[in-house]
């Protein structure tokens with residue numbers, strides 16, 4: 001069965017085409033700058049020349065039409081006819097409390113995603129545009145949605161409730177939801193396989209460290225607590241997001257600087273984190289480079305970022321009353337040995353003994369970076385959210401009696 005995986009953003013669509021159940025990636029690509037006359041389309045397929053063009057693409061439906069045209073293109077494409085696509089899976093950031101697992105798209109599901117616009121104003125409207133674009137271009141194809149929040153729906157009340165008047169939860173569903181769930185779930189399964197132990201017996205802290213950063217206490221295979229909250233702003237320090245701060249700072253800053261709600265939101269989401277502390281650098285590669293050149297602000301940003309990660313890992317070890325492994329994933333977690341070392345250095349008291357050689361080895365893929373016999377392991381596991389979406393979509397399509 002051929003499954004198309006789509007991650008629709010407000011001005012972009014990223015996609016991967018999978019052959020299931022072999023889980024082979026046949027093609028991948030993206031359309032960026034949707035809504036402009038100079039949208040950029042890039043596409044690559046196994047054994048085919050790379051494709052790139054700049055053209056006018058004004059909405060998500062036109063973007064998807066362009067993608068499907070390329071997928072069947074004799075020179076660049078992988079399919080003879082678009083009808084070979086039997087199912088489409090979408091990433092959806094916010095599923096609220098309605099979706100503890102992936103589901104097939106129906107009218108009710110679309111309504112529910114729409115109801116959640118308030119909680120994820122930057123993401124859910126774009127995901128719905130992606131779903132509607134597929135309905136327009138591939139009207140007979142089954143669609144499924146896979147939620148970033150779903151994995152965290154197992155959290156107990158002690159983890160997901162905020163200590164504020166309960167009426168706010170009842171009226172507005174203000175609670176911790178958590179994000180990057182697809183990634184935390186995937187790497188925790190892979191970690192169990194790498195350790196050769198059943199996931200149901202493990203206490204893991206999974207650290208998704210990319211542009212967004214979150215870590216999750218995974219207890220016996222289930223999300224027990226996670227650092228992102230009602231929105232992806234809470235928790236760890238990120239590229240441009242502040243993470244945790246005293247909530248009183250928000251009203252105080254608004255009063256002192258005469259800022260509007262939008263301005264203070266923008267400050268905390270776009271002008272904080274590594275970017276603010278380093279004085280303009282949000283990318284970990286640039287931070288490490290500047291730090292190595294003696295830049296003191298870059299060093300402070302790096303140290304704060306690592307320190308906060310270490311605090312969360314310690315807190316989650318306490319929350320689970322133990323720890324078997326720390327898992328590093330996503331852009332920074334997979335690629336920055338400096339950051340992993342800075343985080344792990346202070347965890348020897350828990351029994352985590354980093355092997356510096358292994359940590360710095362240019363080896364890629366899933367690996368252990370602790371000494372042999374270390375009581376607590378540290379692992380690097382490349383995440384693969386698209387594969388999880390393809391698998392869930394395939395499973396749901398099979399359940400509906402389609403394909404093989």
Ligand code: AMP
Nearest residue numbers: 210211212283284285330331332335336
């Ligand atoms: P992601 O959100 O998972 O795509 O991660 C993107 C982030 O990964 C970028 O902003 C970089 O900061 C970081 N990154 C990618 N490669 C490296 C690297 N070699 N060293 C440090 N950070 C990296």
